[in-house]
Amino acid sequence: MIRIARFPFGGGYLVKATPPEVWKPYGNLLPLSPTNIVEELVRHGASLRDAFDAVILAAPEAAGEFR
DSSP: OEEEEEOTTTSOEEEEEOTTSSSSOEEOSSOBOHHHHHHHHHHTTOOHHHHHHHHHHHOGGGGGGGO
């Protein structure tokens, strides 16, 4: 499961991901941009498609960032 939530102070997003989407549980301590979320999820074993879909679901306004 991949969960993404907007960080309440100053923008950015917090992520929690668990197997089977990633190799081992992952969560960030500092807020990340949508692009950084995709990079980190892929680095931790998520497919590019799953990472991208999770970001777009949580932050539809971020779609322009990936063009």
